[in-house]
Amino acid sequence: MSEFMRSIPFDKLIEWSLNEYKNEGKIFGVRKENFYKNKSGKMLTTIFGDTIASAVGPAAGPQSQLAQNLVASYLAGARFMEIKTVQVLDGEDIQKAIARPCIAAEDECYNCEWSTELTVEQAFIEYTKGFFAIQVLAKELGLADKKDFAYNMSVGYDLEGIQSKKIDTYIESLRNAENTDIYKECKAYLRDHLDQFEHFTQADLDAIPTTVCNSITLSTLHGCPAAEIESIATYLLDEKKISTFIKCNPTMLGYDYARKTLDSMGFDYISFTDHHFNNDLQYADAVVMIERLLALAKKNGLAFGVKLTNTFPVDVKRNELPSEEMYMSGRSLLPLSLSMAAMLSEKFEGKLPMSYSGGADATNIRDIFEALGQPITVATTILKPGGYARFNQLAELTEDLLDRPYRGVDVEKILALRDRVIGEWKNNKLYREKVASRKTDSALPLTDCYKAPCKDGGCPIEQQIPEYLKLVSEERYDEAMKVIGNDNTAPTILGMICAHHCQEHCTRVDYEKTLQIRDMKLVAAKHAQEKFVSAIKPSDLVSDKKVLVIGAGPGGIAAASYLRRNGVDVTVYEKLAKPYGIVSHIIPEFRIPDEDIQKDYLIAVNQGVKFVFNREVTEKYDDLKKDFDYVIVATGAWAPGLSPVKEGQEKIVDALDFLWHIRMEDGLDLGKTVAVVGAGDVAMDCTRLAARQPGVEKVTLVYRRTESYMPATQEEVNDVKAEGHEILELTAPYKYDGKILSCEKMMLSDFDASGRRSVKGTGEMLELEFDTVIGATGARVDTTAFAENGVNMDERGRLKLLPTMESNLENVYFIGDCKAGPSTIVKAMGDAKRVALDILAKENLDNDFERFTFEADVDDIYAKRGIIVEKLEGHKEGSRCLKCDQICEICTEVCPNRANVAIAVQGYDNLHQIIHIDGMCNECGNCGVFCPHAGEPYKDKLTIFWTDEDFEDSTNVGFIKISEDTYRVRMENGNVVETKLNEGRLSDNLVRFITAIEEDYPHYVSPTYKVF
Incomplete structure (x- = not known):
């Protein structure tokens, strides 16, 4: 593996493009269906005087470094190409200076590369080849009759370097390339091979201009003095006579503003100090400099403006990239870039031209263009799944606005847009539901590597998600229910309260928002589960073996269901009076009513599972095995958790006790004010349920970290917030005397080995008055019976099990929460499926788990690539599925x-x-x-x-x-x-x-x- 890129000669670039198009209907991976053609005839005239057919293009970065990158950008819809920055340090020298890998665009983007990795001469050659290739292909493919795009060159980083012969030759060659070798080579090849084109003619060749680019954007390193920046811009405007924009760094906003803004939007984990804020160009200096440069440009009859923004330097704290510092872009840069635009627009009353980059994508590009009226370039959005094809939607979203006369920046619109973006939930980090990565732990095979991570790594019971999403979207509910019921023994319960690990791995996460998979399961269940359940009949017994399941929670019932439907005799002992354990006894009824739980219970009943309620198991497992061949222990985690409130624990109400009393008994007198200590899903349930109790006026959730680190699913947190309950972050309780909850204010500290920011005390104490404090910091497993039965455990009391969940006691299995502590319903069911398959295999019995295949339209799959689609209503939401189980790529x-x-x-x-x-x-x-x-x-x-x-x-x-x-x-x-x-x-x-x-x-x- 070599990081050195090899240039494709111009003749081969053209031949490659033509042949790939002819044989595959695409060019450099961009499918012809994604080619963009301006259909309205409306064009945008830039401040530089260029006339272009779309308002978008690649920012100076990875997508504008090679000729094929520029070609791919153009084909998909880009018409304003910010070619990658050049500087004196180039070629092998810069390649050695860049750490690898150098890009991580998982959510917001980070990079540790800053200018072209080619030599300056090689960069000029690539840009010129791309310049010719775009015009040839545009005419040949019917995308444009004449040049409808523009280049904007980027140079850095100091005056001495820009004045060097190397950079000066580069600038002048782009301004007039006629006598350069590569210009002559491209033109000669096209002249000699016109016969291979159907539509590109000699007249088109003659029309190709000798000016490749006649505008420039100055890129300066962080810490570059104001005087140096102004001297470079003055040189470019006054001596080189070239229209100039200068990149402005977001550090101009000030450390406090940047820190507060990012923290308020869930990006509190992004680490940076005030170093660059103190050493970069300051706002006051920038204002007077810009005023002088505007006047200088006007005197020379040139354009001058600012490029907003440069990337934002942050510290590497979570091993994002192999460097100490990296540059941030994407959606976390959006509020800072818009804040820069608003600040400067207001100061210059809309008269300062701005080219924009910083978190633009299909959800906001129209608003940005309406406010600024000049080209918008992107990098992060096209580094995500969909890639270059995303340009098509960006171009189409702004096409009808192209012909508006430029009258400067609309100050009111940019101010309103800044405020809206900072306040809108969809721009918050947590909108992604705390998804860190879609990657799973499977090895990448050499062949047939396609996979749907929602089911292959995301779903513990491996539900066939793309299959039932397709059926639901087509309102084929009976078929969808059959697919769901194949793997899922509790469709309604999991349709309502599943932790939906599948959604954490949905490819749509990298587009706009994870597909609401759980909701689609519930849609199917509501339409078809009753019919599905009524058709279930007990399977004939195919074995004389008997299985005992201890515990009728979700895991226990799942194990029983999987085995009984495959012909095995199963009995379930449950010490409580009704099935589904935590679900039916603890989770609040407003989240999952008894009638919905009953729908799923009937599946197991109709299959022939025998349930014995009010039957507590006190026998040894060996004694049970006298009557049963296999024992599956699924007893859950019901012991109280360890409270972080060290003093006065006896006065704190345990969460499970509280939830039990409300659902199963006569409730509790909580008083007027209630605190809930914790931040998991149970804590969210306690908060919402406590607020519904008679006499309660206020409920406060108390948590020692921030929302970003709450273990609860984000939608559960959102429900608490939507109901208006107070959340006290960075607040650590340590004492409760029955009336006063004593806490210490915390602060975020260094990053720990897991990548989370640790917290430390500030020394500031709070005394908060509450009538009741509920401790919701997790439950524990009562391991008494395990020890009495001689089951192997580690020093922390966790069971030592085989991968099949079998213990050291032959044919005794443990599943669900009792295995390793509280987890999710669907993970308990995943354990159950694994155990059932192991038992069936031991008995040489077949299983009835089917693999369903519904061939999707390939063209339809590809048509969805690169298109941002907000959540759809009802069953239609299923149509957002990208069918990764059939095509990944x-x-x-x-x-x-x-x-x-x-x-x-x-x-x-x-x-x-x-x-x-x-x-x-x-x-x-x-x-x-x-x-x-x-x-x-x-x-x-x-x-x-x-x-x-x-x-x-x-x-x-x-x-x-x-x-x-x-x-x-x-x-x-x-x-x-x-x-x-x-x-x-x-x-x-x-x-x-x-x-x-x-x-x-x-x-x-x-x-x-x-x-x-």
Whole structure:
């Protein structure tokens, strides 16, 4: 694996594009369905005087570094290209200075690369090749009749460097490229090969201008003095006579404003000090500088303005990237960039032109463009699944506004937009429901790697989620219920209160909002569960073995259901008087009524499970095994948790006792004021339920950390907030005397090994008056019976079990909360499924778990890629599913350089297989961030190498072609051989791949391929 990118010669760039389009209907991975054509005829005239057909483009960054990146951007809808920054430090010198991986765009984006990794001369060549290729393809594909895009160059970082011969030659060559070698080469090739085009003509070639770019954006490093910035801008305006924008750093807002704003929006974990705020350009200095530069530009008849904003420097504290400092962009930069725009617009009364970048995406781009009226560039949004195709929607959203005359910035709109963005929930970090990563723990295979992480790693019972989402979206509820019931023994309960781990892994998380999978399950259950349950009949017994389940909670009933429907005799002992344990006795009835619980209980009853209620098990497990062949213990976690309130614990009401008394008995007298200590789902239930009790006037949730670290699901927290209950964050109780809850105010401190910020006391004490304090800091498992039965446990009292959940006592299993402490309902059911399968396997019995397949329309799947869609109403929400179980290919979408490609290979399950092209990769690592497996495509996928040097520098499975029919191949076992395909030395996988590539994708093998 080599981080060195290899340039594709211009002739091969064109031939590659034409052949890929002809044979696959796409160019550099952008499908023709995503090509953008301005249909209205409306055009935008920029401050620089360029006329462009859309208001959007790539920010100076990873998507504007290579010619193919610029081509892909244009095809999808970009028309304002901020080509990547150049500086004196270039080529190998900067490649060695950049840590790898260098991009992490998991939510907000971080990077530790700042300018082109090419030499300045190579960068000029790439930009010029892209300039020609765009115009050729635009005409050939019918996207535009004439040049309808513009470049904006970016240079840095000091006056001496910009005045150097290297950078000066670059600037002047872009302003007039006519006499440069690459301009001549591109023009000569096109002139000599006009016969390969259907629509691009000599007249079109003659119309290609010699000016590649005649505007510039000054990029300055953090800490660059105001005088240096002004001297550079003065040089560019006064001596070079070129229209100039300068990038402004968000540090101009001041440390306190930035910290407060990010903290208020859930980004309190982002770490930065006041260093850059004190050393960067200050607002007061910027204002007077901008005033002078505006006047200078006007004197020279040039345009001057600001680029908002540069990226934001933050500290690496959670191992995001292998560097000490990194640059933040994306949605966490949005409020800061808009705040900069509002501050400067207000100061200059809308007369300061602004080009915008910083968290723009399909949810806000129209509002930003309406306020600013000048091009908007993006990076983070197109580094996410959907990739370059996202440009299409961005362009379409703003097309009808393009022809408005520019009258400056609409100050009122930008001020209102700033305030709205900061206050809107959808811009809060927690809108993503505390999702950290969609990655699962499965190894990334060489072939057939597609997976739906919602079910394959996200759902403990492996529900076939894409399958039932499709059926629900089509209102085929009976079929959907059959699919759901295949794996799920409690459809209504899980449709109402499941912790929905699946949603944490939904690819839609990386678009706008996770698909509401749980809601779709409930839609199906409401329409079809009654009919589904009524049709259930007991299966014939196919074994003489008997199973005892101890505990009729969700896990116990699930185990019983799975086994009984497969023909095994099952009895359930339950010490309580009714089924479903915590669900029916503890969780408040306003969340899950008894009648809904009964719907799921009837599934097991109709299957023939025998329930014995009011039957507490006091016998030893060995004694039980005299009557039963297998024992499954599913007794839950009912012991009180350990309270953080060390003094006065006896005066604190335990959460489970409180919830039990309200649901099962006559309630409790709580007084007027109640505090709930804790931050899990149980704490949220206690808060909401306490507020519903007679006489209670106020309920306060007390938590020692901040909302970002609450273990409760975010929607449970949102429910508490929506009902208006007070949440006291960073407040640690330590004493309760029956009236006064004594607390210490805390503050966020350093990051711990888990990536969370620890807390420490401030010394400030609070005395808060409450009539009742409820302790909701977790329950524990009563392990008395386990010890008495000789079950192996560790020093912390946790059971030592096999992966099958079997204990050291043969045929005695433990599942659910009693296994390792309180968890979720669906995880208990996942344990049950694993145990049931193990018992069936031991008895050589088949199981009835079906795999359903509903082929989706491939074109429909691809059509959804790159399109932001807000939550849909009712059953239609299911249509937002991207069908990852049939087509994934996310690694091809998120690669800025197009180095991961999908190809068709005969003999495999999936429509396409993924290969990696080493010469187009700079090891940014972005594909690894979004791959749903634990692996990284740029390391784990079959790789094509273009040079011996790159092959030797890698450990990837892959090959380089060394002659017409001979290859140097690194095989799956790491051995390297030189061989022909027919010599029998390669695996079937490698032979199939290389054969398919040579026959159908020869342009991938080498950038010197011949037209086929």
